[in-house]
Amino acid sequence: MQALLGALGRLARAPLATMLTLLVIGLALALPAALGLLVRNAESATGGFGRAVDMTVYLKNGVTLSRAQQLATVARSRPGVASVTVISAAEGLRQFRKYSGFGAALAALKSNPLPNVLRVVPRPRASGPLALEALRRKFAAWPEVDMVQLDTQWVMRFNAIIAVVRRLVLLAAALLGVGVLAVVGNTIRLEILNRSDEIEVTKLVGGSNSFVRRPFVYTGALYGLGGAVLAWVILEGAVLALSGPAARLAELYGSGFVLRGLGGRELALLFGGGMALGWLGAWISAFRHLRSIEPRA
């Protein structure tokens, strides 16, 4: 406890040096955390797209509306299917006339050229590219089905991009974690050199290695925790700055997507991880450098 207070006091006595170290650690922690946030937000955004992903099942021209309704009931009972809507040929024509701008030309048609259509919305957990493809094949195999339209290419590409970024997060976290270890380790090494007299005297009166090490290890843990808090502040600032434009973008896409900051568990991970890295870096440094300071009265 006393060692902890002593460590705090020493950090407070050199505010500029402490702030600089904290800033370096904070940035090193903020970068992987920001990438992680990006992935999480992108996933929640595509989660929205995933629900928007649907399949258009075109029935053959001779299939009647009542048959279409029967098929819809069968489709609804399939696992992985969230909902099925029947769009009748008449309804289809009306929509086409309204949105396409070919109203006058269509009016010249004697009969409706459009087939009855089923619009199938898969469940979110069945929205992966493989599951979608499997579902598409099932429907395509039905004799009443003319064709099934599904644009899976972009879903696959998007998922691949997310996978790359997620790997990037791990890499960045590992590299910058090593960076935090090095920064804390070096800071502690300088501190040990500065206080070598004190360490020597402490050992002279019977201080064990672990006793001498304790305040340095606490200092390292405080650096890590302080850096994590700083990283959190940086991230919250970034989220705040981005949330306005992001909301406008989401609105334009007709999505209810909201940019989110760190949740409770992620925050705990950031703080715990920062503290653990600081602790470890200080411990390694103290273990290596304290042994070399032996009293030589």
Place this chain on the structure above:
Amino acid sequence: MIRLERVSKRYSNGREALTNVSFFVDRGELLFITGRSGAGKSTLLKVIALLERPTRGTVSINGRNTGALGARHIPAFRRQLGMVFQDHKLLADRPVFDNVALPLVVAGTPFKDIDKRVRAALDQVGLLGKERMLPMELSVGEQQRVGIARAVVGKPPLIVADEPTGNLDPDLALEVMRLFRRFSEVGVTVLVATHDVHIVREFGSRELILTSGEVTGGSADPLPSLVASR
């Protein structure tokens, strides 16, 4: 209390600082180790305090062979030993109280006991009331006495002092030596290395004379039993 048998110390540069040193010190004795500078006085004290390991021979303290102590046990060993240095080795940025309290803090003594014992130790060396001062604000003699207070605050059975009066004028030196004699009178074994022959004569305590790392005289018990058996 302390028994050295044929202790030799050769430094890595080849210089032999101690050669076949044997002697015995009883509990509560005050022993002076004298000799010119470079005669091996400091090395002898370092070997006893485990700041150096002897190249040959054995050192036993309280019947325990210190050569068998691993690095892990050295801190506990040093807590049973008070050390005083010529340059007193105080922490310049800490007040007197903190300096004297350090051995107790290291040993994990409860805070309320620390306060009491630090005051008692300062009282013994006549510095009560200067707890809040920094070492720099004290005279050289006072600084040396702070060092002594730090050495005795843990109530060690053995005190080892290396030239504790080296920087002091004769009056102050005498005062410091009297302090050591008082500790020995209450049962603490005290070893003092000094080149101040006059003080030693005045005190009439046992003396061990070192010349070039060998015991060449004095009233120290040369372990007759050991000599006879070999």
